[in-house]
Amino acid sequence: MSWYAPRHLDEALALLAEHPGLIPIAGGTDVMVDGNAGAAGREYLSLAGVAGLRGVRETPAGLVIGALTTMTEIGRHPLVCRDLPALAASARATGAVAIQNRATLGGNIMNASPAADNPPVLLAYGALVVLMSAAGPRRVPYARFHSGYKETGRRPGEILGEILVPFPPLRAHHYFRKVGTRRAQSISKVGLAALLAGRPGAWECVRFGFASIAATPILACALAATITDTDHGLPRDEELAEALGRDIAARDDIRSTADYRRRVAMNLVREALAPWRLQGGFDASN
Amino acid sequence: MHEDDTFGAPPVQESPLRKDGTGKVRGTARYVADLSYPGMLHGATLRTRLPGGTVVSIMFDERIPWREYVVVTAKDVPGVNAVKMIDQDQPVLVETQFRHAGEPVVLIAHQDPEALARAVAAIHIEERACTTAPVFTIDDALQAGTRRIVAGNVYRDYLMVKGSVTDAEADTCHVFEGEYQTGAQEHLYIEPQGMIARVEDNVLTVEGSLQCPYYVHAALVAVTALPEERVRVQQCTTGGAFGGKEEYPSHIACHAALLTLKAGGRPVALIYRRSEDMAVTPKRHPSRSRVRLGATSDGRLRFIDIDFAIDGGAYLTLSPVVLSRGVIHAAGPYRCDNVRVRGRAVATNHPPFGAFRGFGAPQSIFALEVALDGLARALGIAPDVLRARNVLAPGDVSPAGQKIEGPLDMQRVIAQALEACRYHDKAEAYHRWNAAGRATRKGIGLATFYHGAGFTGNGELTLRSRAGLRVNAAGVVEILTSTTEMGQGMQTTLSWIVAEALRIPYEGVCMARPDTRDVPNSGPTVASRTCMVVGAILAQAAHKLIARLRADAALPSSYSYDEFRAACARLPTADGVTTVMADYRHPAGNDWDESTFQGSPYASFAWACYVxxxxxxxxxxxVRVLDFTAVQEVGRVIHPTVAAGQIEGGVVQGIGxxxxxxxxxxxxxxxxxxxxxxxxxxxxxxxxxxxxxxxESRHGAGPGGAAGIGELPMDGPAPAIINAIxxxxxxxxxxxxxxxxxxxxAMDRRTP
Known part of the structure; x- marks a missing residue:
């Protein structure tokens, strides 16, 4: 096993250019779970010591979150808690406290699990990811980043550097819920994050990001279109379910059934839309 | 009631520190995976992949330098190639025929774990499948025409009968029927299983994570054909067991022993990873119960008719005794003149199911307690009223024919449980909550049950357990028992019993390591028997020691701790220590007829009502469990913190x-x-x-009237929770x- 521990991004990118087979590792909370993490021949690029990729800063357009920022930092960060409460919530729902102290947002994205807790929120928030390489940074809308099961659009020689999250509309409903069998430390059976602003006929923002109901974290575009295309009120439940059915590809697996996932996904959508159904709108002061 | 009335008075109000606590909290306790010996080899196990079949060949890739490795197959077994349990049907290593996926075929060891991994990948076991499909459920196994693993796929078929169900059916008002199922359950002890074997001074020495040193010893003697005195078993600090280390440690010990014997006595460590442990070691038996209850319209039970079946898996292992406990507990602590319980342990192609806290009782109690709620709904009687109306009282005769004796009073247990959780207020409040149409629903449910302590029937007579005390000139008293600490607090409880019996401080008592060369066979550490059975033997040993000190060392009739120690120093000895032993005494009148399932199956029961x-x-x-109330009549609490810990832990395991x-x-x-x-x-x-x-009515057969409590809390949570849902x-x-x-x-299936 080999271990490279650069201190600067340039150094890390140079190492990666030289050894394209290096496995990037940040907090290690996914990599180390693999029983063969220490096997002979494995070569790791430890990013933990790389300066400048950790922390949250504010720009006129939104928040910039360094890929090495930990779940604990995100869950408690005043800017995140103020502007992106669903991300603070998903960070606090990721693993156990000890895991949150090490696990990074970048790692959660790059591990590319369809069940990851934070990607649905980043999808709902319309985030962009910034990939660094010797050729310079490259911005990719996060909704286009996951290309297949456990696959990403990362190119050889690239390191995920930052995540840009635009400010949500002022009077928006931020929704996050993770459904696992137990209340903590579970891998989700269904996860939903939603960012909803406006009202029927005049929606400013309708985005639903899901975990665990397809091969990748997904943005439910058909569902959103059905809602925004309805001028008066919300679509009927059957219409929502039909649209959601086109978005998702739920499967039976060791953790749950396709039927349960479809049903709970729909129930969560209804819960996210409840403010409009019950009161005709979402009141941010609520 | 315990005969010695002076025992245990005054009641213990304090909870001294656990004997095993400091080492575990500070990280100095040594588990088997922490141990290492010079030149130690690491072992691995290669297993079958098909659910039954024949091993055709074992191929070793030529690119591996096999001379560097120790390789063991069935032909290397010097003694009997069977794991010594109730039967001898399960091979230590597969020769040709096998019954389930995961059976061990080849053992291999090397000093370098990476070299070991390379070799494991270079061994190929060619298997031929059976011509018939494997059977994985109780009903498939019992159906005609499916694959037969043993005759009829039934290991044991028991019948417990009292009165006549047929006669009672003729004039019963209401009959309720239902089929109930429980799944397998994994113990998930914190520490995976493991053993280290070596030959030291010409003695095969095996140490590791285990519950029953003498079970392992007997298995090693059988497989190695060595004389008993040349086999030694030692327990390491054990990180949880719950029954999961009752039987399987014998397998791993035999495997490690075969490797070390072939390696000329070099130490061999065989430590399972979590994934291997979970895949191959036994779990709780799945069960299926068909329950028929007959009752009068005012809710008095007229008959209980149960067809109970457990999935034993591919070998017999402990299934007969799991089944008998399940059968005896199936009709619950209820007064009913007509009872029929048929119980079968069924063979399937799963890896064998085995001992797990409760041992058959959680399965059959679940079925009865959930069926009772079904009966209550059918009759329009509240579940608590139905139970209070039928529960056994002193003077009644249990379904197994055992006379219930006071002073215990189950009505008092139920009453305290209902009061402690404010049952009726809660039921009313939850009813209102549910009527309000919110996103959640709330409910309250209960279960009443008892759990017998000690081996079933004549088991304790057969075990003939022995334990003792050793005292040195400094007056330090050491407990000699093969009973093992696995987190349950045994060291603390037994030390307290001995300190109390000797009237010396708790700090003056310590435990000898469970080592078959040093401690007598006190029976296995199972069946809620430690406090009641081994505790009583040790109390006897303490009385013997006092008698010896009075006779040989002039201990005054009333004495201080200093006088006790001074007397110990005066004891005439050859080697500086004095040892006293005591043997199990069977309570008078506790007879059991295994052929009819009638008599006294257990010396005492603990009784409980859980909400x-x-x-x-x-x-x-x-589902979120909002609150849980556990009231139990346990005879006597020895150590309040340890006892409460047992109940809390069992409830948590029951929630899972x-x-x-x-x-x-x-x-x-x-x-x-x-x-x-x-x-x-x-x-x-x-x-x-x-x-x-x-x-604490002091009704138990243990020290000061204590009954066993280790398994009791596993029985009640599942039915109480399902009844609440x-x-x-x-x-x-x-x-x-x-x-x-x-x-x-299930919500979809509701009739509106």
């Missing part, structure tokens, strides 16, 4: 059994979700406040684990 309160999210089917822990089997019949990420046990976030209350939702859930998927489906 669960739940909230169900109707969007997701997720009811709601979270689903063993998923793959197409090969082995556990497929054999990782802690996919086999879900409750975390502290899922655990409600647990109110633990004891009643059914009360909240109006569903008819009849199985555990009740996963959110099942709960949503």
């Amino acid at each position: 669960a309160e739940v909230e169900i999210d109707t969007m997701t089917g997720e 059994y009811a709601l979270f822990e689903e063993v998923r089997f793959g197409a090969d019949g082995q556990m497929a979700n054999n990782r802690v990420t996919n086999y879900i046990i409750p975390t502290s976030a899922d655990i409600p406040p647990i109110q633990v209350l004891f009643q 059914n009360a909240a939702l109006g569903t008819e859930l009849r199985h555990v684990p009740a996963m959110p998927e099942h709960i949503l489906a």
Whole structure:
């Protein structure tokens, strides 16, 4: 096993250019779970010591979150808690406290699990990811980043550097819920994050990001279109379910059934839309 | 009632520190995986992959320098190639025929774990499948025309009969019927299983994580054909067991021993990883019960008719005794003149199921207690009233024919449980909550039950357990027993019993390491028997020691601790220590007829009423236990913290059994979700406040009237929780684990 521990991004990118087979590792909370993490021949690029990729800063357009920022930092960060409460919530729902102290947002994205807790929120928030390489940074809308099961659009020689999250509309409903069998430390059976602003006929923002109901974290575009295309009120439940059915590809697996996932996904959508159904709108002061 | 009235007076109000606590908290306790010896080899096990079949050949890739390795197959077994248990049907290593996936075929060891991994990948076991499909469920196994593993696929078929169900049926008003199922359950002890074997001074020495040193010893003697005195077994600090280390450590010990014997005595460590442990070691028996209850319209039980079956897996192992305990507990602590319980242990192609806290009783008690709620609904009688109307009282005769004697009073247990949780107020409040049309529903449910302590029937007579005390000139008293500490607090409880009997401070008592060369056979550490059976033997030994000190060392009739120690120093000895031994005494009148299942199956029972309160999210089917109340009559509490810890831990394990822990089997019949990420046990976030209350009527056969409590708390949570969910939702859930998927489906099945 080999271990490279650069201190600067340039150094890390140079190492990666030289050894394209290096496995990037940040907090290690996914990599180390693999029983063969220490096997002979494995070569790791430890990013933990790389300066400048950790922390949250504010720009006129939104928040910039360094890929090495930990779940604990995100869950408690005043800017995140103020502007992106669903991300603070998903960070606090990721693993156990000890895991949150090490696990990074970048790692959660790059591990590319369809069940990851934070990607649905980043999808709902319309985030962009910034990939660094010797050729310079490259911005990719996060909704286009996951290309297949456990696959990403990362190119050889690239390191995920930052995540840009635009400010949500002022009077928006931020929704996050993770459904696992137990209340903590579970891998989700269904996860939903939603960012909803406006009202029927005049929606400013309708985005639903899901975990665990397809091969990748997904943005439910058909569902959103059905809602925004309805001028008066919300679509009927059957219409929502039909649209959601086109978005998702739920499967039976060791953790749950396709039927349960479809049903709970729909129930969560209804819960996210409840403010409009019950009161005709979402009141941010609520 | 214990005969010695001076015992245990005044009642213990304090809870001294655990004997094993400091080492575990500070990290100095040594588990088997912490140990290492110079030149130690690491072992691995290669297994069958098909659910039954024949091993055709074993191929060793030529690119591996095999001379560097120790390789063991069935032909290297010097003694009997069978794991010594109730039967001898299970091979230590497969020769040709096998019954399930995961059976050991080849053992291999090397000093370098990486070289070991390379060799494991270079051994190929060619298997031929059986011509018939494997059987994985009780009903498939019992159906005609399916694959036969043993005759009729039935290991044991027991019948417990009292009165006549047929006669009672003729004039009964109401009959309620239902079929109930319980799933397998994984122990998930913190420490995976493991053993280190070596030959030291011409003695085969095996140490590791285990519950029953003498079971392992007997298995090693049989497989190695060595004389008993040339085999030695030692327990290492053991990180949890719950029954899971009753039987399987014998397998690993035999494997490690075969490797070390072939390696000329070099130490060999065989430590399982979590995934291997979960895939191959035994789990709780799945069960299926068909229950028929007959009652008068005012809710008096006229008959109880139960067809109970457990899945034993591919070999007999401990299934007969799991079955007999399940059968005896199946009719519950209820007064009923007409009882018929048929119990069968069935053979399937799963790896064998085995001992797990409760040992058959949680399965059959679940069925009866959930059926009783079904009967209560059918009769329009409140579940607590139905139970109070039927529960056994002093003077009654139990379904097994045992006369119930005072002073214990189950009515008092039920009354305290209902009062402690404010049962009737809560039931009313939850009814109002549910009527309000919120996103959740709430419910309250209960279970009443008892659990027999000690080996079933004549088991304790057969065991003839022995334990003793050793005292040196400094007056330090050492307990000699093969009873093992596995986290349950045994060292603390037994030390307290001995200190109390000797009237010396708790700090003056310590434990000898369970080592078959040093301690006598006190029987296995199972069956809620430690406090009651071994505790009573040690109390006897203490009385013998006092008698010896009085006779030989002039101990005054009333003495201080200093006088005790001075007397110890005066004891005439050859080697500086004095040892006294005591043997098990069977309580008079406790006879049991195994052929009719009538008599006194257990010397004492602990009695309990548990109440669960739940909230169900109707969007997701997720259940949260809001509150839990556990009231039990245990005879006497020896150590309040240890006793409460046993109850709390059992309740948590029961919550997992009811709601979270689903063993998923793959197409090969082995556990497929054999990782802690996919086999879900409750975390502290899922655990409600647990109110633990004891009643102590001193009715037990143990020291000061104590009964056993280790398994009791495993019995009640699952039925109480399912009854609470059914009360909240109006569903008819009849199985555990009740996963959110099942709960949503059960809500769909409701008739409006």
